[in-house]
Amino acid sequence: xxxxAASLRxxxxxxxxxxxxxxxxxxxxxxxxxxxxxARVAAPSREAEPVASLGDLTRVxxxxxHQEFDGAKLVYFDNGxxxxxxxxxxxxxxxxxxxYNSNVHRGIHxxxxxxxxxxxxxxxxxxxxxxxxxxxxxxxxxxATEAINLVAYSxxxxxxxxxxxxxxxxxxxxxAIVPWQFVSQKTGATLKYVGLTKEExxxxxQFKGLLSNKTKIVVVHxxxxxxxxxxxxxxxxxxxxxxxAKVLVDACQSVPHMPVDVQKLGADFLVASSHKMCGxxxxxxxxxxxDILSSMEPFLGGGEMIADVFQDKSTYAEPPSRFEAGTPAIxxxxxxxxxxxxxxxxGMQKIHEYEKELATYLYESLISVPNVRIYGPAxxxxxxxxxxxxxxxxxxxxxxxxxxxxxxxxxxIRSGHxxxxxxxxxxxxxxxxxxxxxxxxTKEEVDVFVHALKSSIDFLTSEL
Amino acid sequence: xxxxAASLRxxxxxxxxxxxxxxxxxxxxxxxxxxxxxARVAAPSREAEPVASLGDLTRVxxxxxHQEFDGAKLVYFDNGxxxxxxxxxxxxxxxxxxxYNSNVHRGIHxxxxxxxxxxxxxxxxxxxxxxxxxxxxxxxxxxATEAINLVAYSxxxxxxxxxxxxxxxxxxxxxAIVPWQFVSQKTGATLKYVGLTKEExxxxxQFKGLLSNKTKIVVVHxxxxxxxxxxxxxxxxxxxxxxxAKVLVDACQSVPHMPVDVQKLGADFLVASSHKMCGxxxxxxxxxxxDILSSMEPFLGGGEMIADVFQDKSTYAEPPSRFEAGTPAIxxxxxxxxxxxxxxxxGMQKIHEYEKELATYLYESLISVPNVRIYGPAxxxxxxxxxxxxxxxxxxxxxxxxxxxxxxxxxxLPVAKYCSHSLILAPCSFIWIE
Numbered sequence: 001x002x003x004x005a006a007s008l009r010x011x012x013x014x015x016x017x018x019x020x021x022x023x024x025x026x027x028x029x030x031x032x033x034x035x036x037x038x039a040r041v042a043a044p045s046r047e048a049e050p051v052a053s054l055g056d057l058t059r060v061x062x063x064x065x066h067q068e069f070d071g072a073k074l075v076y077f078d079n080g081x082x083x084x085x086x087x088x089x090x091x092x093x094x095x096x097x098x099x100y101n102s103n104v105h106r107g108i109h110x111x112x113x114x115x116x117x118x119x120x121x122x123x124x125x126x127x128x129x130x131x132x133x134x135x136x137x138x139x140x141x142x143x144a145t146e147a148i149n150l151v152a153y154s155x156x157x158x159x160x161x162x163x164x165x166x167x168x169x170x171x172x173x174x175x176a177i178v179p180w181q182f183v184s185q186k187t188g189a190t191l192k193y194v195g196l197t198k199e200e201x202x203x204x205x206q207f208k209g210l211l212s213n214k215t216k217i218v219v220v221h222x223x224x225x226x227x228x229x230x231x232x233x234x235x236x237x238x239x240x241x242x243x244x245a246k247v248l249v250d251a252c253q254s255v256p257h258m259p260v261d262v263q264k265l266g267a268d269f270l271v272a273s274s275h276k277m278c279g280x281x282x283x284x285x286x287x288x289x290x291d292i293l294s295s296m297e298p299f300l301g302g303g304e305m306i307a308d309v310f311q312d313k314s315t316y317a318e319p320p321s322r323f324e325a326g327t328p329a330i331x332x333x334x335x336x337x338x339x340x341x342x343x344x345x346x347g348m349q350k351i352h353e354y355e356k357e358l359a360t361y362l363y364e365s366l367i368s369v370p371n372v373r374i375y376g377p378a379x380x381x382x383x384x385x386x387x388x389x390x391x392x393x394x395x396x397x398x399x400x401x402x403x404x405x406x407x408x409x410x411x412x413i414r415s416g417h418x419x420x421x422x423x424x425x426x427x428x429x430x431x432x433x434x435x436x437x438x439x440x441x442t443k444e445e446v447d448v449f450v451h452a453l454k455s456s457i458d459f460l461t462s463e464l
Numbered sequence: 465x466x467x468x469a470a471s472l473r474x475x476x477x478x479x480x481x482x483x484x485x486x487x488x489x490x491x492x493x494x495x496x497x498x499x500x501x502x503a504r505v506a507a508p509s510r511e512a513e514p515v516a517s518l519g520d521l522t523r524v525x526x527x528x529x530h531q532e533f534d535g536a537k538l539v540y541f542d543n544g545x546x547x548x549x550x551x552x553x554x555x556x557x558x559x560x561x562x563x564y565n566s567n568v569h570r571g572i573h574x575x576x577x578x579x580x581x582x583x584x585x586x587x588x589x590x591x592x593x594x595x596x597x598x599x600x601x602x603x604x605x606x607x608a609t610e611a612i613n614l615v616a617y618s619x620x621x622x623x624x625x626x627x628x629x630x631x632x633x634x635x636x637x638x639x640a641i642v643p644w645q646f647v648s649q650k651t652g653a654t655l656k657y658v659g660l661t662k663e664e665x666x667x668x669x670q671f672k673g674l675l676s677n678k679t680k681i682v683v684v685h686x687x688x689x690x691x692x693x694x695x696x697x698x699x700x701x702x703x704x705x706x707x708x709a710k711v712l713v714d715a716c717q718s719v720p721h722m723p724v725d726v727q728k729l730g731a732d733f734l735v736a737s738s739h740k741m742c743g744x745x746x747x748x749x750x751x752x753x754x755d756i757l758s759s760m761e762p763f764l765g766g767g768e769m770i771a772d773v774f775q776d777k778s779t780y781a782e783p784p785s786r787f788e789a790g791t792p793a794i795x796x797x798x799x800x801x802x803x804x805x806x807x808x809x810x811g812m813q814k815i816h817e818y819e820k821e822l823a824t825y826l827y828e829s830l831i832s833v834p835n836v837r838i839y840g841p842a843x844x845x846x847x848x849x850x851x852x853x854x855x856x857x858x859x860x861x862x863x864x865x866x867x868x869x870x871x872x873x874x875x876x877l878p879v880a881k882y883c884s885h886s887l888i889l890a891p892c893s894f895i896w897i898e
Contacts, residue, residue: 012897041752058895063562064562064564064575069574075576076575078567078575078576082566082791084565085561090557090558090562094557094558096759097528097549097744098528099526099527099531101549102542102876103546103739107542107544107545107876108863108867108870108877110874111542112876139558142606143750143790143791145764145789146789147792148766149765149766170775173767174767174778175766177778178765178766178772178773178778179765182762182765182767182776191775196474214581236541237762256721263712273790275567275794280561280796281746281792282793282794284790300610301609301616301645301646302612302613302637302638302640302643302645303639305642311657312645313649314638324604325610325613325639326610326639327545327737327745327748328611328745329606329796330739330745330746331748332744332746332793337545374570397571402572405573411574412566412574412576414572414573416510416570419766423773449761
């Protein structure tokens with residue numbers, strides 16, 4: 001097992017300075033990169049095989065993927081941070097702003113009617129996508145982070161008090177943790193964390209042990225953005241409900257990658273972000289059971305979320321308007337609707353099946369590289385592993401790996417704590433590199449990545 | 465003076481159902497509309513004059529304005545609700561998503577570097593546009609509403625207590641009022657409202673009288689979205705500072721229409737929305753003096769706004785990151801930057817001068833219509849009137865007016881509820897429509 005990544009950075013980021021098409025390209029001579037590129041072309045590729053993969057078929061609709069950097073095709077493996085967008089999303093956004101941009105809900109005129117219909121239509125699309133019982137259960141926010149804050153401020157501050165407990169796992173994203181730290185500081189409720197098993201998944205037995213009648217809410221990821229593992233949400237909901245606790249699910253890494261059915265999962269709250277599911281930035285959503293949303297105080301105050309306003313007090317709209325103050329991200333929500341249409345016409349189950357293949361291929365290819373340590377459960381030890389791997393290479397800083405992969409090979413991955421510092425500390429590391437895939441990636445790209453990784457490691461370790 | 469608008473609606477909205485290009489058009493026969501259209505063409509038009517107005521020159525860049533509904537050109541007069549976007553904004557948004565979409569701030573790879581540069585570049589553009597002393601004084605939000613909530617939750621809840629007073633005017637937008645009602649309910653601070661003079665502008669003398677050492681914050685509009693009037697912000701800041709009160713300015717209706725200099729105004733906080741200034745929906749901003757932002761607790765918690773996260777507590781980033789939790793509206797902020805470039809190359813002073821002409825022309829034309837009652841000060845009674853008119857017509861429900869205007873002549877106006885009356889707002893921007 002590789003030791004913690006070396007803390008000494010070999011490759012200072014001050015040396016980087018390039019952009020697409022920049023011929024100077026960084027530290028490595030152009031001839032070296034072209035040689036690598038030629039080597040990839042010479043290797044047997046899947047294109048010779050008769051059946052095109054889902055990645056092969058869909059990537060043509062993602063214009064950003066067809067870029068080259070110094071002769072090297074972009075390999076975009078940072079989908080855990082944000083996804084790329086199909087043509088139809090840009091077309092939809094463009095059409096909105098060019099032909100019916102207008103404020104919603106309050107207008108009489110034809111543009112406003114059309115904008116309102118499209119915006120509320122997007123809400124319905126989101127509701128159908130996650131099989132919500134009612135489209136009023138979908139509240140648009142900026143992103144999943146704001147959605148979690150909405151629950152923390154609006155439900156948490158009104159329902160938690162000293163002595164109550166909030167249960168999370170050490171693998172949660174900062175956006176699922178920090179709002180509940182605020183709630184804890186303001187109410188006196190305490191945070192309890194579920195640790196990891198030796199397979200590096202949250203310890204379900206420990207979780208069950210932590211539940212008690214003091215537990216008021218459980219905040220968990222569906223799929224981990226670092227470990228690639230999936231939690232048994234339906235069971236978690238069952239166990240939590242037995243002690244009277246609510247459940248909030250961070251579905252940022254599941255909604256874009258598999259069918260998610262909120263009624264089946266049974267959680268009280270579920271959040272996701274548009275930009276991770278092939279939609280625009282600037283919009284995300286909270287799904288909340290209607291009876292709970294109806295009982296919640298507003299969060300942000302202002303236009304749209306009121307019924308009547310008097311000098312000293314106001315009355316508020318019903319959900320979801322109660323939680324959507326001010327002019328919404330209208331164009332962006334409509335763009336998200338187009339992304340959902342796109343994903344739906346492929347089919348989330350089909351995407352999920354393909355990504356499971358990619359996940360196994362990525363893991364097995366990566367683990368074959370000497371001195372690589374991958375975090376989270378091996379595919380053989382779990383019935384679900386997301387198509388992402390967070391990893392370290394012995395004696396090489398992950399940021400150096402990411403830099404060389406980018407500069408020399410056109411491969412985009414991420415390095416750092418991935419908004420999961422607590423998890424990294426639990427794993428005994430400061431940082432990791434992460435390759436995260438989506439349905440428009442291919443096994444060929446995985447081959448390019450692994451080849452590039454080996455070269456990068458050679459480059460970095462030979463210079464030391 | 466017209467009485468309050470008749471409460472009986474003549475024209476139920478259930479009868480409306482149309483969309484661009486729908487030839488059935490609603491209740492009025494097509495021939496009537498075409499006659500109106502022909503009458504407009506026959507009337508002397510500005511196109512005959514040798515000098516094209518700013519509206520004539522700029523409208524070509526706004527594709528949405530070149531639509532027709534049953535042969536009638538769109539007359540878009542709902543800019544107080546949202547503005548239209550020039551081509552460059554759509555082009556910029558499209559380019560972002562097609563060629564360098566990536567998450568910002570934490571990425572190593574070239575796309576992330578480019579996205580980060582453009583996003584932070586947009587922040588600098590906003591800072592320069594309002595002449596902020598430092599780009600760290602600009603916090604991106606969804607809209608002005610969220611920006612006001614940020615101040616209310618982060619500054620208000622920590623700095624106000626029982627006995628303190630928050631001063632507003634009766635002309636404030638709901639987004640400037642409701643967050644402070646929350647603060648009042650949670651802290652015990654009370655809200656004090658400045659009323660109107662008979663010229664229908666906020667009563668400055670009453671305002672001065674309301675200020676005391678109990679006043680902790682003053683929340684006021686720069687330009688009223690209903691009355692069209694402008695408040696003397698620099699004076700308000702001077703008077704407020706004397707009693708130790710902070711000032712938050714709602715600049716939604718000023719930033720898009722005139723040069724706004726936050727250093728000159730001197731307010732502690734100023735908010736605006738991108739979608740009202742020719743930029744995309746989904747982004748807005750708070751300007752806050754750096755020392756104040758630095759002293760403020762975070763509002764939304766999560767990724768990006770932290771320095772270190774431990775199980776029981778976290779440490780936070782410096783402003784502005786402290787107030788930008790989660791993945792931002794990256795494309796939209798970059799689009800706002802393009803809108804600012806567009807406005808700047810025209811020049812906000814030029815826009816302002818043109819809109820003052822429009823404002824007077826609109827007012828005088830409208831007031832000549834029998835039985836029309838316009839709210840707010842007449843242009844001759846104020847040195848600034850925004851190019852908007854909120855009005856009522858005696859014995860006619862404003863919603864009926866707005867419906868017929870839309871259905872018959874494709875003139876789009878909003879209808880708003882203001883106190884217990886309904887009235888029509890006819891705000892327009894520098895894009896002149898014949």
